[in-house]
Amino acid sequence: MLAYEVIVAGLGAMGSASIYQLARAGVSVLGLDRFSPPHEFGSSHGDSRITRLAIGEGAHLTPLAQRSQELWRHIEADSGETLLTQCGALMISSDETRAPVHGASFFSTTLEAARRHRIAHAMLDAQTIRSRFPQFCVRDQEYGYYEPEAGFVRPEACIRVQLSLAQRFGAHVHTSERLGKFESDGAGVRVITELGSYRARRLILAAGAWMPELLGPSFAPVFRVTRQVLNWFAVTENPDLFAPERCPVFIWQLPEGLRMLYGFPALDGPSGGIKIASEQDRVTTTADSVRRDVEEAESADFYRDYVAPNLRYLSAHRLKARSCLYTQTADFGFIVDVHPSYPQVLIVSACSGHGFKHSAALGEVLCQWGMQGRLPESFGVFGLRRF
Template sequence: MAVSSYDTIVVGVGGMGSAATYQLAKRGVDVLGLERYDVPHTRGSSHGDTRIFRLTQPEHPEYVPLAKRAHELWREVETESGTNLLTTTGSVHAGPAGGSMVEDSVRSCEAHDIDHEVLTGTELSERFPGYDLPDDHRGVYQPDGGFLACERATSAHVTQAFEHGATIRAREAVEDIDIKERGVTVTTTRGQYSADNLVLAAGAWAGKHLDFLSDRLTPQRRVLAWFQPEKPENFRPENFPVFSADVPEGSFYGFPVFDRPGFKIGRTPASPEAIDPDEWEAEPTLEDEERLRPLVEKHFPDAAGETVRLATCIVTYSDDGHFYLDTHPEYPHVSVAAGFTGHGYKFCSVVGEVLADFATQGHTNNPIGVHQFDGRL
């Protein structure tokens, strides 16, 4: 079998891998991107029309500088591609007064002097009539949040990677990765390729490619729903901030109407089940819809019309909730981005930069301390 050679191979050309391929190609690297499905596709974590962007980071204050850099890079790729990717609506993190959602959100904003307000449920609904949260809840409003058009963003990264000379091969699943002391060889369903460096951005499949991550990553099935608003004006991007909310019905997140018809929401289940990304139920069910509708009827009643659409995606959890972004603990020419735990897409642009830094200079100046392997393996 003839072996084609490249400087760097990127495994997975979804949100993270497309950004890495673009950043590498832009630096003049001879880069090959390998994707098991289409570019973009609906079998992973980087689809569903929209993904939340926010500077507020209740997960950890150290995420904030990374989010700021991601914002800069999203605007750069918008300019280079001539494509609108990031829409600013503001963001809301809501929950019971004194609860972790509110307190951690405020802490992240205060740690980095980010403009924000804490509103009661009543104040929130007065300012944004689409909301109807309990008055004993609080909403942390941050004006710079919004949403990314995720398929459009992945496509923009790939298109610009092509402009800079990248090669991308879709419908080509990776069967084996042979990591050597120097270089790697990747065998796929169609061929074999060698490179000096490897970037692994394989989403739910990352644990199948690297044994040391296999028991630290848990792919899970998620369902999204779009409902017909009865007062459409309340759910336009200019009138409705994206949100994450802890309410008695559970933990949810949502978006204004954009491109496709319907108010979009998703649910973070308290006890999700692990799935095999090669064998899972991709078709949504009536039971899936019934888990989502009560939140809309109770807290966004003006959007509780008929169901417009249901869709599924895969969320891959890390063992501690912080995504992995680092070089391999034994092989510095292999870099890894994995376990984005349902809140990673906003970081794609800067993750791509970090992965390109690793492949071209062996380190990054971006703040990634909480995401490195040290002390976590």
């Protein structure tokens, strides 16, 4: 049996950031993943994730997003890879009834966070949005919050680079090895996989959409796993308008009866298309039973109802589509807390559709927990007791 200071189970967004920070700090660490990350079975694929600093899900999250942007710049310098593109973000809303985004007060909380944390931003009326960003068909009553330092990160590259740097710093990474069970082992923890068993002082569980399965039925009510669909549509005209220099990432609270809409510029040139998506939280699934393919008809309906009425110069031609998994909590918040029965095990579920932008900074905090067994007081908001 091999012994480590810390084992990280699940090497997606949260696990790769944790193992990178732990290895960098000189901690002996083993990372396990049931697949070979980055992969397309969890929550961290699809080319891009929005990052913004004024966080509409809660102003308390802003410091994590700010720190993550700093860390990605450090990691870029260490690896030579581009991870973060600050093309700006546009949040569109109106005073009328509109689609909720991760709770009811997304737009007003964004503005409050920007003011509280002095994040550079501008409020734009419909006319200004039309002249600066003619690709968006905004309605007269709509307005926008524009944040120039926001943008997108490349999730697969973040994971790949952090895992590779972690190994360079001495971490052991075992892919295609699934954690089956964990149990107390004196003051530490024993982890059992199909291939062996390992001992460590502490275990970080970051299994994403597999968390309910790993933690057992008593945790099931805490998590809702939902299937989400991403579509890439072809650009027909004015490709320059979709370049990251001209096109911000966007989140649009569409009028009543519709869901929210979000999207990205053309990350890899216009031939790669524009990724656009919405969210659904009505139908739940599990990571093992989810339907992974996306039918053409599903994309065609989405284009007709959401893309065509709101964006110019995009065709119904679908270049690709992917399904992806949200692991949501009831308040759209995160869980970062010790296991109620195992103080040497940390439960990390930071998704609810908006966790990636915080992952690099969460990795630092999780590293501190791995070394000292303590979380910052401010992490009380991520506690399990609130459920």
